[in-house]
Amino acid sequence: MDRTIVFIDDGFLSKLSKHFGEGEYLKFHRKKFAEKISEKINLKCEKIFLYTAAPFQSSSPNKKEIKRKEGYDKFKHSLVKEGIEFREGRCQRLKIDSKFEYKQKAVDILLARDLMNIHFSFPEINKIILVSSDTDFVPIIDDLVKKGIEVILLTYFDKKRGSPFSLSNHLFKACSRYIKLTKKDFEEVCDE
Secondary structure (H helix, E strand, O other), X not given: OEEEEEEEEHHHHHHHHHHHOOOOOOOEOHHHHHHHHHHHOXXXXXXXXXXXXXXXXXXXXXXXXXXXXXXXXXXXXXXXXXXXXXXXXEEEEEEEOOEEEEEEEOHHHHHHHHHHOHHHHOOOOOEEEEEXXXXXXXXXXXXXXXXXXXXXXXXXXXXXXXXXXXXXXXXXXXXXXXXEXXXXXXXXXXXX
């Protein structure tokens, strides 16, 4: 069985779990998720990289911010303890029309950096799994495929215009192949 590295855009995966949970985040085990999806395509998961950003903390955090950060720190600690490579960007808060919006910053760059270095960091790996929906990775995916690395995209999409899950054909075309994630993929590894 060939070995693989799994790269997880956790912002995408969380959004998808909320979609499948009909507004509630599904509680699932990330390491088991990566291992199970690898196994389904006859690959052995060698390493998992997870990309996310800590929740926003103001200069004087309120109780809600403190509680959210404590939960996040437990989440992070449990993943690191399991051997998952945890890559962390930051959360930016913007005030737009008197409402706050939150954006992850530097997360995609961290993922892109690791994808670019796969050839050097894991020279024996020739198949990787990318769990994402971001077309920003297309140029890097093109380079990896040219170098002989099979890039398997695990994603989710629908055909509704303006949907948060509409997806560009450029991403499909760049990858060696793609697999559409389902609710069952989460249910099989749900946290009890």
